[in-house]
């Protein structure tokens with residue numbers, strides 16, 4: 001564990017000089033990115049530029065070749081994914097990864113594994129997730145695999161929240177989901193940030209959801225090529241970096 005240099009102490013997540021390879025393919029190139037507590041950052045870029053790889057590197061599913069990933073000033077780059085989850089990083093993967101044979105309730109309980117002591121010590125489902133996503137309470141006994149895509153996405157976000165993360169990584173949460181549920185998810189993410197104060201790093205193709213973020217990072221060919229306040233993100237930039 002190392003401590004961040006002065007001036008970066010207010011950052012919840014700080015990624016510096018990150019390089020990641022798949023075999024000999026250089027995928028992430030000197031990526032720098034940071035997120036303040038309670039802030040929502042959005043990662044935009046066309047298909048295949050490395051957005052998912054960056055989220056997987058932050059949670060530890062893909063090893064880094066060089067660079068630094070710090071959560072609240074502590075270097076977590078050498079930790080296994082489950083240790084990063086316990087350190088406060090929640091991850092909602094692209095495709096949701098709900099366990100289809102388990103019930104909604106059992107899928108939710110899996111999220112408690114990220115708390116100290118894990119599921120052995122914790123069995124309580126925070127009612128906030130049912131306030132955010134009422135459909136989950138209604139379908140608690142239903143098999144995860146029998147939910148619609150939008151309901152599975154809500155379940156995946158709720159499961160990650162039950163681990164009480166300080167940082168939530170969301171990889172294309174509205175992909176392939178009907179428009180009414182897209183709005184439900186957008187509203188829920190706003191409320192999560194407002195009520196829990198956690199930070200969010202979102203990969204997203206819906207411009208309206210991108211507009212909800214405080215700041216953006218635009219990726220091209222594995223590198224960050226532009227960043228700033230989302231309020232300053234022009235329609236031309238949206239056109240260039242979102243496949244809309």
Ligand SMILES: Nc1ncnc2c1ncn2[C@@H]1O[C@H](COP(=O)(O)OP(=O)(O)OP(=O)(O)O)[C@@H](O)[C@H]1O
Nearest residue numbers: 022025027045046047048049050051052053054094
């Ligand atoms: N397991 C893997 N092995 C080898 N190459 C991979 C692997 N996963 C992804 N890649 C390659 O790494 C590059 C970045 O992929 P990544 O999925 O991170 O992009 P992305 O920006 O998230 O794209 P999308 O928007 O389509 O999800 C792509 O060229 C992809 O083909």
